[in-house]
Amino acid sequence: MKVGFIGLGAMGSAMASNLIAAGHAVTVWNRSEAAAEKLGSLGAKVVHTPDRAAQGDVLHSMLANDQAMREVFLDGGLLDAMDPGTVHVNHATISVALAKQLAEEHGKRGLGYVAAPVFGRPDVAAAGKLNILVAGQATAVEKVKPLLEVMAAKLWPMGDAPERANVVKLAGNFMIVTAIESMAEASVLARAYGVSASDFLELMTSTLFASPVYQIYGKSIAEQRFTPPGFALPLGLKDVMLAQDAGHAAQVAMPLASVLRDSLLEAMADGAESMDLSALARVSERRANLDQRNKG
Amino acid sequence: MKVGFIGLGAMGSAMASNLIAAGHAVTVWNRSEAAAEKLGSLGAKVVHTPDRAAQGDVLHSMLANDQAMREVFLDGGLLDAMDPGTVHVNHATISVALAKQLAEEHGKRGLGYVAAPVFGRPDVAAAGKLNILVAGQATAVEKVKPLLEVMAAKLWPMGDAPERANVVKLAGNFMIVTAIESMAEASVLARAYGVSASDFLELMTSTLFASPVYQIYGKSIAEQRFTPPGFALPLGLKDVMLAQDAGHAAQVAMPLASVLRDSLLEAMADGAESMDLSALARVSERRANLDQRNKG
């Protein structure tokens, strides 16, 4: 198929490269061109404005956040430049409110819209093993399925309404951050009684909690290794707040999300802006003044 | 070895039966005698007072809580009835404060004391596949290791101070309850947008959170099946409060534990006293008034 791809960060690049490898004709655009050139060397056609990437049958986008989506698709006029019948597959983690608005704006213009947020880090994306949530009109979904299958270990259909895929993505990220805060608080308790974080977390993450999320972030906490970020802490805060916004719009109170938000803010105030989500552990440690105590 | 075992609930019975099967001479006592008779039929010697079970080389106990421990060992005088040199292996989930006190009281009387709380449900205990935390004086631990290995998939040494094993057990149970509350809040958010709890939780528990705790409790939440209890909700509340007590004694604030305590109390007030821990999900649902809405 003739496919466009815009937004070539670590995730987008890995996903687009799989489309190329699968034999699709991929046209790419990215704000900073270096990333696009790299895909050019893999066989993509590189263009210099996003509308040029949107001329195919399907346009994938993996932009950073609501603001980038608005700038390119709404304020930047990309939606108006697309041909009716084109299907836009949006992989970004965006707000439920924007998801609804985008569905409406695409509909008005006769464009297809599929929300397809993903679970998986860049290495998983590169391996074509993402878990991809898929929601949108059946015909549009049907059309893009072969493309998604190239990138995915499994597709998880979430029905007609695109925002459903987004709310599931946000709920999942909320669960990830909760798992990290849980390890942070529990391991500070253990440490206060003389058990090392690594002894404690090795036990937990190889038995009851032997799953990827706990193992990846548990290792960072045990080793107090918070840079470079795998999942940047400010993005985690953004996602927790988007989950809260979705909760607010639907009158769903989420007390754990409130704790996460406050702990993440405290981490930011303490300088974790360019650290990994696992740096939440620094907040628990600071609360208990563990550092000072051990010196004393 | 000549071994005693007191406290024959579902867990204790399964553990004692493995000791019998491994060829040890096991003497058992239980408050209600039916459970003891059952082990008698497997080859145990049944006695009618706890001191009679405490005449061997090692005494295991798996009593319900702090109060039962105090009644039998301290107020009931069992400690005073034991021979110096005997090692007591305590498998119960008890407070850190009592763990310290017991270590002291055993020491005074020349008795060995090993804290050996376990992770695993009765079926895991029956299969001899528990994860057992072990803390106590090296000589005492060395002596009882062969007995513990009979019951365990793996032993997790936690050092000399018995209370360390207890604090790790409490920290682990805190993480379990957090995982449940996390699934509860996230699945209500998903449901408010029309995604079923089972679709949402199947995704989560077969990908990012593919571990026993999430799968077991996630299934209960998805199916809204809260009886009979696997892990009774009031016991979960007790353990969260013991984790908070341990935190208080060491000046460690645990904001997630506070949320769990309040949600569990709310569950109790709403009639979940004889339900499973997964009934926490009822609280999230009630907060969002989801039932009423779907009717409306």
Place this chain on the structure above:
Amino acid sequence: MKVGFIGLGAMGSAMASNLIAAGHAVTVWNRSEAAAEKLGSLGAKVVHTPDRAAQGDVLHSMLANDQAMREVFLDGGLLDAMDPGTVHVNHATISVALAKQLAEEHGKRGLGYVAAPVFGRPDVAAAGKLNILVAGQATAVEKVKPLLEVMAAKLWPMGDAPERANVVKLAGNFMIVTAIESMAEASVLARAYGVSASDFLELMTSTLFASPVYQIYGKSIAEQRFTPPGFALPLGLKDVMLAQDAGHAAQVAMPLASVLRDSLLEAMADGAESMDLSALARVSERRANLDQRNKG
């Protein structure tokens, strides 16, 4: 002075009528004209578009929220229609972000901008006894002081930066909602032990907490009288969220605000949308299932 006033709800009308009574030439505009006519009968000149009200020396506005402010002043073009040198006095409780943006937009156009949010209910406004926070450039503040003094028991200068007055207003409203939640939780505890809410709250609000906020909302809680709203619950939720937003922008975690947000959301889900803020008490009661219990 020649003064305009737009936004004539209960508060705005009371404030504008005091300006008229003090002898100022007041031109009024309101979206729904009935409120404007009423002030016309007191001597105001009624106009049918907001720009006509903005021709004087000073323009007061008391609109409902950020959205109304944006619609009238930014998207609606009112700022562009004002004469350089005019001072705009904004009494609304708005976000810190919008306060900053408005200060900038006024500055660009040579317009004065004074943030002057108020504490006090409509009866206090009618009596000219408001507490008014005032922030903005000294010259602009100086010019409007005589007008503000007509409405106020006291002016509280907050410096040059207009958003400071707004953040103080939000922080104050946060304290109000906290006081209500505090009475709600405490009186349910007392009731669970057989002490009536009115006995408990009479004690508290006539001794340690003998201040207006506690007395007004305490009375509503004691009498379970939640309609008509004095301070509507959804507005309280809005203000708590604006305080959280201000906290987020400045990396200030406010754990009490998080509890308030969740309790208010729960109140909304339980049907308190058109009730008074004091209906927070229904949430505490529901959490403890107090109603059911007393029946049982």
Place this chain on the structure above:
Amino acid sequence: MKVGFIGLGAMGSAMASNLIAAGHAVTVWNRSEAAAEKLGSLGAKVVHTPDRAAQGDVLHSMLANDQAMREVFLDGGLLDAMDPGTVHVNHATISVALAKQLAEEHGKRGLGYVAAPVFGRPDVAAAGKLNILVAGQATAVEKVKPLLEVMAAKLWPMGDAPERANVVKLAGNFMIVTAIESMAEASVLARAYGVSASDFLELMTSTLFASPVYQIYGKSIAEQRFTPPGFALPLGLKDVMLAQDAGHAAQVAMPLASVLRDSLLEAMADGAESMDLSALARVSERRANLDQRNKG
């Protein structure tokens, strides 16, 4: 009347001195005798064991906490040494559980028991202006009323069951700590935007919150003056935890109390053990890293 008084801290001494001044024959005992001698110089009879103070018609006690009460009255045998018909008036802030137990133990021995916890600091006690909560059997209450009136601005009857007075006292102290945390969080928000804590708190405590609690603790926060303690922070933590215990026993969740507990623990870990309750403000400040920022 012939009256005994035991427990002569700052509060107890002030209260006992008013009984002396009113012409009652007062016998006093205190663990450390210096305080007793001081009352001796005002006319009290000083004795060296508590049972000697318990020979009159009425025995007042104002001991520090549950532990001190248990040591003197239960384990120390004072209850057994009292003459049937004597009425014991307990002014201490104790747990609801102990209040119930004491009521029962007094009843068994034919002793009267009145719970009479007080609101007011030592200077208020000295002026005889306390607010005294009173609960107990009507005949016992009637008998001690003249004594209580000597110490009180007002008596607040709370019915027959002594623990009701205690739960009201705990609920009141919970409200005090909430008010402090509320000022702490709000003033850090204001400070983050350049408004000084003293400007902010002067406004709040002279308008909406013009009541003793806000004024006393608000002043400490504004001046960052946390020693010497008026209400010691560890006692505030104790009382919040007793309120939570009372909530637990009655299945009443109190989310604000949970926040207070965690903030107080964090204050303790940061060295506030010998500071005033108002030192809660240090925790909010630290969370926002305000100190560091202002240096930066």
